[in-house]
Amino acid sequence: MLLLPSPPALAIVTRTLGEYVSAFRHILCRSGPAPKRRADAVLLAANARPNAGGKLAGLTLWGEAAFFPPPRRAYVSLAPPLQRKERQLLFRLKRSGTELFGGPLPNKTTVHELLVRTGEADDLLPYRRPLTSLRDLEEWPFPAAVVKPRAGSRGRGVRLATLSPPYLLWGQDAHGLSFRTAYQRREDLFAALVPDLGGTFLEEPLPLLTPDGRPYDVRVFLLREAACADRPYLLAVVVRLGLRGRFTANLHTGGTPLSFREFARRYPDLGTAERKERLRKAAVRVGALVFRLFPRAWEVGLDFGFRATGEPVLLEVNGTPGRTSLRALGADLPARRLTRLLRLGLSPCAAERYPGSVVGKARARAGRGCPLLRGLSARTKDPYPRETGTIAQTAAGGRERASKGREEGAVVGPWSYREPLAEVGFLGAGRIAEALIAGLVASGTDGGSILVANRTRAERLDELAGRYGVRPVRNVSDLARAPLIVLAVKPKDVPEALSPLRDLLGPEHVLVSLAAGVPLAALTRLVPKAAVARAMPNTAAQVRASATGIAFPAETPSAVRGRVLDLFSRVGSAVEVEERAMDAVTALAGSGPAFLYAALEAMVQGTEGALAPEVALRLARQMFAGAARLWEVDPAPLAEHIRRIASPGGTTERGLAVLRETGALSAFSRAVAAAAERAAEISADVVRFLEGKDGPAP
Ligand SMILES: NC(=O)C1=CN([C@@H]2O[C@H](COP(=O)(O)OP(=O)(O)OC[C@H]3O[C@@H](n4cnc5c(N)ncnc54)[C@H](O)[C@@H]3O)[C@@H](O)[C@H]2O)C=CC1
Ligand SMILES: O=C(O)[C@@H]1CCC=N1
Incomplete structure (x- = not known):
């Protein structure tokens, strides 16, 4: 059963009317004992912020009801950055075993790459x-390119570069200020883009201008239909029309x-029924x-543009879509969103609908003698459609199906508040694990x-x-x-390490071996029953700069x-390779840093007597870091x-002549080959x- 105060700041989902009534009265009416059983779900929404709803601030109410049993699940709909109170509340919920849904997705480039x-x-x-x-610009196959930062929001740093005269750079700078510059020559435009090398990407330009010169794109709001399914529910389609003269x-x-x-109505050629239908399907x-890749996402905003042919093109995925545009469409949207939440929270696969009157009665019963609610109904119109109301199926069936959903495996994003569940386990607590x-x-x-977990040395785990x-x-x-x-x-x-887990x-489960x-x-x-993978990272994972090969x-x-x-990808860059390449990856990416450190050590020794060791080391370190950065930015x-x-x-x-004559350079090639050979020997030993x-493999 679900009822909620209005505006929809806090939704409480329980399994029976009695439980609902006591939760409602306890939290909203500040009367009656705290319910004994956990609610099935709560929704913490953006307008639950303490300053937005005055007395009805859902978070404050929830936070104050500290001894109220924490719900099984909480659907969080708060735009980052979270306020301290919000973070505290989420931590508290997490600690109490509440499953949290929602939160931002990884940055948009990562999401795109995963898709x-x-x-x-x-x-x-x-x-x-x-x-x-700059070669990427020279070889770009379109007459113009959209230059976008790898991460960022609100269109900051998004620019259009036209690669034929007039050489325009048009859009927003990194601070969000709009500009439009025309360059005399192609080289000048390219020079203006040099600071972007490494941190941005180029995207095909789409004709997203209305006949009267206003930029537009379309945001589609989707909710996860049910906790155990990836099916999305299309909540709303909003066209965002920019200002004339702007690019985004x-x-x-x-x-x-x-x-x-x-x-x-305004632009019949752009808003055709065919375009809308294609957009909906896309x-x-x-x-x-997205819901399959990110099992904790429950609401997303997808931004689309169109090609000249009318095909929709996905521009961006937002895990915490702003609601400004939704609000502009009408007051019933939050209600529709919550109606879907009922299905999401209570009845993971098949929602059973009950007539609105049941809900109405429940609300009346819960709110009897509740001053807060009386004040509220006098002030605001009930935004909930009559059919609002769903009765729970038993949690058991839902849980079973939910864990089946997890079996398929999915990405869990780096949420701005912390994940409530164990996300990754390490077996072995040595150097690479650390x-x-x-x-x-x-x-x-x-x-x-x-x-x-480790074999011995409990103190290492404590460390x-x-x-x-x-x-x-x-x-x-x-x-x-x-x-x-x-x-x-x-x-x-x-x-031996795997035998207790067999x-x-x-x-x-997915077992990823680094061995x-x-x-x-x-x-x-x-x-035999788990999914397996091999990964070869290196120690630069510590500073999120590992080069990792995965098979x-x-x-x-x-x-x-x-x-x-x-x-x-959270600890550097990861690339998928065939298993037969893993020995070479091991030698180059895994052992490689040690070979370079050895070379640096030898170079520093070459300055003995001329430079104080600490000066030599300092120079060597900066030289190494600088050379790596330069090559990264300019991969000539x-x-x-x-x-x-x-x-x-x-x-x-x-x-260089000495390196060649003494065979030092070819020694590096031999070192990498030898390391790969050793990896192959290890394989043979293990087999x-x-x-x-157990006898030969089947
Ligand atoms: N060190 C490196 O740069 C890289 C290492 N690797 C691979 O990672 C693996 C670990 O390497 P390191 O961290 O350097 O070794 P390490 O010797 O520092 O750590 C190994 C850890 O495993 C634990 N261990 C051993 N047997 C165990 C068992 N039966 N159950 C639970 N824990 C057990 C040990 O107590 C130790 O903490 C190796 O297979 C290596 O090939 C992969 C990439 C890079
Ligand atoms: O030396 C080793 O065997 C491991 C694998 C790659 C780096 N360290």
């Missing part, structure tokens, strides 16, 4: 390329939201994908959602708990609570791939970078060991 990886929305995604060198249809800079009908398809944990925590992952807030797990089998488990033990220890890991050389087939043999068995579903790739061939440094007849040339134990 690309699914391969299921290729026709709806715009053509995009990272802008890493941004409401924050003075644009106007319109219903699609009104847009069609939105539902992308929505299903580097990854440090990087994850630095990326915003809650240490409390990381479980760590990690003290440093990162991770949760030590004394009994390895408890790691099975985490849906994603990272195996970070030495290759020789892999069989029967505990099922299809809902050099241990094949996927061996992992599948050791944990999956061929049949791995895209959602599982997405989940693992997301984990490693390494030979070209070398050419730019080595003046003919100069110092560099002389040094032999397993065959010796």
Whole structure:
């Protein structure tokens, strides 16, 4: 049963009328004892902010009812940044075992990349390329490019660059100020884009201007239809019309939201029924994908544009869509949203509807003698449609289906408040485990959602708990609570380390092994029911700069791939490779940093006597970091970078000659090959060991 105060700041969902009445009276009327049983769900909405609803501020009310049993689930609809009170409340709920839904998605580039990886929305995604060198602009296949920052909001830094005369750069700068500059020459335009190299991407330009010169795009609001399904419910379509002379249809800079009908009335050629239908289908398809990838998302705003042919193109996915535009469409939208929440919170798969009168009576009964509610009804119109009201199915069926939903695997985003559930478990608490944990925590992952187990040395776990807030797990089998488990033990220890988990890991688990050389087939043999993957990160994960190669068995579903790739993208950049390439990845990306450090150490030794060691080390460190950054931003061939440094007849040339003559350069190639060979030997050893134990693999 659900009833709510108005404006819809706080919704309380319980399973019986009696429970509802007591929750309602306790929280809203400040009378009666606290209910004994947890509510099934609450909704904490944006207008629950203390300053927005005065006495009716949902969060304040909820926060004050401190001894009220925490609900099973909370649907959070708060735009970041969260206020301190809001964060505290969410932490409290999380600590009490409430499952939190909502929160921002990872940055929009990551979301886009994850969608690309699914391969299921290729026709709806715009053509995009990272802008890493000026060559990307030279080779760009369109007459113009939209230049967009990898992260950011409200259209900041989004510009249109026209690559033929007049060479225009038009849009918003990084501070949100609009500008339009015409350059005489192409080179000047390119020069203006140099600071963007590395941090932005280029996107195909879409003709999103109305005949009277106003920019527009379309935002589609979707809700997850049910907690156990990915089906989206289309809540509203809003066209956002920007100001004439601007390049983006941004409401924050003075644009106007319109219903699609009104847009069609004003611009019949743009708002055709065919376009609307294509948009609806596209939105539902992308929505299903987003809800599958992000199991904690429950409301999203999808921004679309159109190609000249009328095909919709997805521009952006927002996990905390602003509601300014929704409000402009009419007062009944929040109510529609909450009606859907009923189905979401109470009846995961099949909502059973009850007539509005039941709800009306319940509300009347709960509100009897409630001064707060009387004041309220006198002031505001009841925004809820008559059919509002759904009765719960038993939670058991829902839970069963919900866990089935999780089996398919999905990405959990780095929410701005912390994840309530164990998200990732580490088996092995050595050096690489610590580097990854440090990087994850630095990326915003809650240490409390990381479980760590080790073979011996309980004090090591305490050390990690003290440093990162991770949760030590004394009994390895408890790691099975985490849906994603990272195996970070030495290759020789892999069989023994996995044996306690063999029967505990099922299809809902993904085991990601970091062990050099241990094949996927061996992992599948050791944990036959779980999904498996191999990842080879490096210690730079600690500073979120790992280069990680990941391999999956061929049949791995895209959602599982997405989940693992997301984990490693939080600590650097991750790339999917074939398993047969893993030995080379291990040698280059995993061991590679050690080879470079060794080279630097040798170079520093070359200055002995001439430079104080601390000065030499300081210079070497900055030289190394600078060289890496330059190559990252300007990925010209390494030979070209070398050419730019080595003046003919100069110092560099002389040094390079020694590297060549002494075979030092080829020694690096041999070192990488030797490391890869060692990985192959380890594979053979592991296979032999397993065959010796259980006979050859089937
Ligand atoms: N160190 C590095 O840069 C990288 C290492 N790796 C791989 O990661 C794995 C771990 O490497 P490191 O962290 O360097 O080693 P490490 O020796 O520092 O850590 C291994 C940890 O595993 C624990 N352990 C051993 N047997 C266990 C068992 N049966 N149950 C639970 N815990 C057990 C040990 O107590 C230790 O804490 C290796 O397989 C390596 O190939 C992968 C990429 C980079
Ligand atoms: O040296 C090793 O075996 C591991 C794998 C890659 C880096 N360290």
